Amino acid sequence: MTQRAIEVLRQVAWVAAEDTRHSGPLLRHYGCTARLLAAHQHNEQAAAQQVIARLANGESVALVVDAGTPAVSDPGARLVARVRAAGYRVVPLPGPCAAIVALSAAGLDDPHFLFYGFLPNRAGQRAEALRGLLHLPYALVFYEAPHRILDTVAALADAFGPTRSVVLARELTKVFESIHVCPLAEAHDWLLADANRQRGEFVLLVSGAVSLDDGREGERVLKLLLDDGLAVSQASRLAHAITAVGKKSLYELALRLRA
Numbered sequence: 001m002t003q004r005a006i007e008v009l010r011q012v013a014w015v016a017a018e019d020t021r022h023s024g025p026l027l028r029h030y031g032c033t034a035r036l037l038a039a040h041q042h043n044e045q046a047a048a049q050q051v052i053a054r055l056a057n058g059e060s061v062a063l064v065v066d067a068g069t070p071a072v073s074d075p076g077a078r079l080v081a082r083v084r085a086a087g088y089r090v091v092p093l094p095g096p097c098a099a100i101v102a103l104s105a106a107g108l109d110d111p112h113f114l115f116y117g118f119l120p121n122r123a124g125q126r127a128e129a130l131r132g133l134l135h136l137p138y139a140l141v142f143y144e145a146p147h148r149i150l151d152t153v154a155a156l157a158d159a160f161g162p163t164r165s166v167v168l169a170r171e172l173t174k175v176f177e178s179i180h181v182c183p184l185a186e187a188h189d190w191l192l193a194d195a196n197r198q199r200g201e202f203v204l205l206v207s208g209a210v211s212l213d214d215g216r217e218g219e220r221v222l223k224l225l226l227d228d229g230l231a232v233s234q235a236s237r238l239a240h241a242i243t244a245v246g247k248k249s250l251y252e253l254a255l256r257l258r259a
Helices: 003-011 020-029 044-056 077-085 098-106 123-131 146-160 184-192 212-227 232-243 247-258
Strands: 014-017 035-038 061-064 113-118 139-144 165-170 178-183 202-206
Touching (some): 003 061, 098 202, 139 146, 212 247
Parallel strands (some): 014 035, 014 061
C-alpha cells in the first residue's frame, strides 16, 4: 500500500470492493471509515450504476480489488468505462500488480513482454491460445490458480518445447513467496516434488521465441566460439554480445552442444 492510497481511502465516502469481507479488515487496519459496496465480476454493471449515483450526489468513491490492480485480470474495466462515460474523472493510484512484480525479479533477457493473464480453462482452447503465442519474441506473462498450475505448466511445455525458460513466481509479496527459474522441461516435476510448491496464486513468465534467422546466427557464432575452446559461460556471453540472441537460450544451447 502506498501512502497516497491510504490517504485516499481515508478520505472517500465509499469504497467499491471486489469482496467486502476481504477489504473490510484492510480498511479498518488503516483507519478508513468509508462505507463499502460490492463490485465484482457478477454485478459490475449494477455496481457501476451505484457508483455513478453516489458521484452524482457529490460523494467520492474508491475502487479496490482483493489482491492486485482493478481491471488487470480483475473486475473494474466495465465499471471504469461506465463512470468515465458518465462524465466523471477516474484517477489511477499506484498499487500492487503481480505481473510487474514478477517481471522485476525474473531476470529474463527479453526487452519486451506480453501480459496475457489467465489462459482458458479447457485444454483444447488453452492449446489453441498458446499456439497463437508460439512465435512471439516477447516474454509471456500468465496468471494461474493453484488447482490448474500442473495442467498449465504441462501445456506450456507441450506448446513451447522443453528448452524455453519459465519463471514460477508464487505468492508474491506474501509470507510464503517463492520464485523459481528452470527450463520448461523441468517445471512439472519441480512442482510435483513438493505439494507446497503448488499452493498460492502464480505468475508464470515464459521467455520469448527467438526468430529463426537470429537463432541460426546465434547457433553459428556459438559453435565457432566453442570450437575455439571457450568455456560454455564465456562462449554464450560473447555470442549474445555479437548476435543479441538471449543469453539464457544461448547458454542452454551451449550446454547441449557440449553434452
